[in-house]
Amino acid sequence: MCPPTITYTSSDDYKSEMVTRLQEAFTLAKDNLQAAQRKQKEQYDLKSDVINYDIGEKIWVFNPSTKPGLSTKLLHNWHGPYIIIDKLSDVNYKIQMCDSKKSEQTVHVNRIKHFVDPDDRPVTDEGDIGSNIDSIENNDNTMVKILDTMRSRNESKRLEKHYFVQYENGETKWVKENDIKDFAIINDFHISNENA
Missing domain, CATH: 2.30.30 (SH3 type barrels.)
Known part of the structure; x- marks a missing residue:
């Protein structure tokens, strides 16, 4: 099916028709551009948080x-x-x-x-650091050795290393790497795995 043919009586009619069509096309393009900009702004505003800073900061x-x-x-x-x-x-x-x-x-x-x-950063005394470590570790049930290791993703989707630890009383459980204070057992585990 062919588009309908338009016959013009003069070249002025043709020019005015073309100008009208160009103006309509420009208006349509401008409206579409503004609609796209509004949509992009809405999407940006959903994820953006403006942090306010004070004068003198x-x-x-x-x-x-x-x-x-x-x-x-x-x-x-x-x-x-x-x-x-x-x-x-x-x-x-x-x-x-x-x-x-x-x-x-x-x-x-x-x-x-x-x-x-x-x-301005807080500073702690060496005595405070030592007392905090003692309170974190349970002296009645100390870690004896590491049996296995794995990596898993945390809530922020970052990989975290975990060790399967055996305690003195025979209990075993998975522990985060940051929770192990005795680095010698980590070192022993890695050395024994290299030699195996």
Whole structure:
């Protein structure tokens, strides 16, 4: 089936018809583009969380710039500390280097994260660390040896190593690698498996 043929009486009628069709096509394309943008914004907003930073707060800034000839694997991408001097909108902040008043710049919230000063981190005494380890391990039932090992995924889908441990009283159970405080039994298990 062929499309209907349109006959024009003059070239002006043809031009005006083409202009009308082009305008309709542009309008349709613009409407489709706006609808796609709205849908993409809705999908982005479902997964995004805007973190609010206070004026005067110290932050790191993500800047993955590399110099020619240097490997990107070994470069530091987070620079700072910077300090927030103004909040321009919900997602844009004006920042400057902590040690310089000249280098003001505007950054998006996706490129910044909180700065934790090493001097502000909590410090525990050596006596506190030793008492915590003693309270975690049950002195009545110590681990004797490891019988087997496996890897499994945790809640965040990361692989975790587990060991099948035998205790002094003969009890056996699976234990996370982080819960074993006696590294000698882990070492003995791996050495015996290499020799087997």
